[in-house]
Amino acid sequence: ARVYSGWKGKGKEAEKAFADVVETHPDDFRGYLAKGVFAREIGRPDEATAMFKQAEALAPDGDTKSVVKDVIARANAQGGKKN
Secondary structure, eight states: OHHHHHSTTOHHHHHHHHHHHHHHOTTOHHHHHHHHHHHHHTTOHHHHHHHHHHHHHHSOTTHHHHHHHHHHHHHHHHOOOOO
């Protein structure tokens, strides 16, 4: 999914790949976090916020949760393109 998201014109493929990861592994925070970053990058802040909340809820406490919070903060600070 990340590879697709970096290729111009492959947004739909990236979107499907992120959705597949979340659907296949609903208890893994990493899919939600990645999908949230992607949503933020393409200008879907509401979707990103929902994904980030899920990622944070599923992330294990400790260092991992701290890293998740940092990734979310950076993604939000960078924003994304406008709709």
